[in-house]
Amino acid sequence: MKAFPPFPPDDTPGEEIEREAALWRPFAQAVRDLVDASVRTAVGEDEIRAAQAEIEDVVARLRKEQLPATLGVLHRPNGRRRPWGNPVIGVRNPIAPPLVVRSSPEGRAESDFHCGAAYEGPPGLVHGGVVSLVLDQMLGQAVGAGGRPGMTGTLTIVYRRGTPLGDLRAEAWIDRYDEVKTWAKGHLIGPDGVTAEAEGVFILPRQVREQLAAAQRGEDVPPVPGLRIFE
């Protein structure tokens, strides 16, 4: 798979995106339910084999036509973000719980979500790596919302106690920044309080850096596709 094939930025109109979302959201939820049922079912072997044959048949039909690249490549933003394939927030990705994230231009992000049996590590607890997966995404959402987007440079997770499977809450915020780096913090909250804390360093892409500098000089700045600029 090529990292950056020459596809144009996604300029699908807003109403068409809504229409497609209405198709994909319930489809991905059905597959997500199937993932959950896979680790929780207790039906007999014949039923499992029959289900397998049926699923293989569905897969063969879905594979008849495939996208020319991954969703991340095809949906590179042109004004509006569409992270449908994202394994944490992607509405079209059955691996994603998915998190619905509320964020603000001050660089804050929060989400209430559910982690079921498919995310289990130690008995009854969320896998420590799933905790880091969710927190990495949340810290990224906070820096993005605050106009300081970027790739993760370093991520540190401190596990305070086991995170029970079930309803959880994640919060993240920008702690501080300099010209190039943004430090974000966050945590995961279970029924008994904070279970894990995160700190991440995010590296601002050159394009955004140059636009921020131009804005500070009072120049008229063209919008960065899919990003808002931190005031």
Added chain:
Amino acid sequence: MKAFPPFPPDDTPGEEIEREAALWRPFAQAVRDLVDASVRTAVGEDEIRAAQAEIEDVVARLRKEQLPATLGVLHRPNGRRRPWGNPVIGVRNPIAPPLVVRSSPEGRAESDFHCGAAYEGPPGLVHGGVVSLVLDQMLGQAVGAGGRPGMTGTLTIVYRRGTPLGDLRAEAWIDRYDEVKTWAKGHLIGPDGVTAEAEGVFILPRQVREQLAAAQRGEDVPPVPGLRIFE
């Protein structure tokens, strides 16, 4: 979901485990293929809706009988580990790539695996949180194989460059340890070399600590279920 319901340790005989694995492995692979097809298909809307209806029907049949607890709780080890529900290595978990891990009593673990479109973060690249998910598991495998098992206390990931989707390799090893803590390191390797480095601190459970101390005093030590003792 209760963290530790009173289920007895798993004492399923080895051949029965093999028989069950032969049932679940291809079933979970079919669901895994469906997850991949979900983010890659380009078939028409009618085909998507038909697939959704069929999947919902399979889910309803699988949900007719459900396990009384999560796989992690039901399969708590009694001699032989069976981490089938694990979201990184679980053969029965469609979220898991799954990694097949080779490990050694010196506290080393390695795995060659594949990350497809469902694990995408930035365009064409593995999600940074998926990188941390895989490395957390690998570090845990290394300390477990070395007889120093435990829950993750702290995990730090340093991202050196983007990890391209596709075939990858993960390696982990015990770096050092004291009475209670074990420091493990590891990295992820893509086609152009190391993409991310990890360091984790794992906390040795009291039961294992007491057995290690008894072994050092030359006492006859009962085996820790599912664990080998580091010599």
